[in-house]
Amino acid sequence: MSESQLVQPKISLLSAELIEQIHAYSLKILATTGVRVDSPQACRLFASRLGSAAVAGDRVRIPPEAVEWALKAAPSTIDIYDRGGERRLRSNSGFSPGRRPHTLRDRRHHPVLPGPPDR
Numbered sequence: 001m002s003e004s005q006l007v008q009p010k011i012s013l014l015s016a017e018l019i020e021q022i023h024a025y026s027l028k029i030l031a032t033t034g035v036r037v038d039s040p041q042a043c044r045l046f047a048s049r050l051g052s053a054a055v056a057g058d059r060v061r062i063p064p065e066a067v068e069w070a071l072k073a074a075p076s077t078i079d080i081y082d083r084g085g086e087r088r089l090r091s092n093s094g095f096s097p098g099r100r101p102h103t104l105r106d107r108r109h110h111p112v113l114p115g116p117p118d119r
Helices: 016-032 040-050 064-073
Strands: 078-081 087-091 104-106 110-113
């Protein structure tokens, strides 16, 4: 697949100010409420990196500086390849519409590979 065939939509739905406000609220939620982590191994890893006070059972509270570090360390693009090794999709927008992962299609082996069910 050539670069000219890649779909790269540019959608701007929120103002820069609103994006910053949402990000600030997200940082507060991650630091105070935290997230549920179902993997004991992941909880141990968080405790080793963030300190044992950050982990209580399956709840992990992530400080803003750790979130900011992760955002800077994350790749700016993600390539998705088919089973034959050909790149089929390049994501570089960071935008994911909806509240669940997209349904993936592999027409050679399965008609539809759905994302997880809605809750």
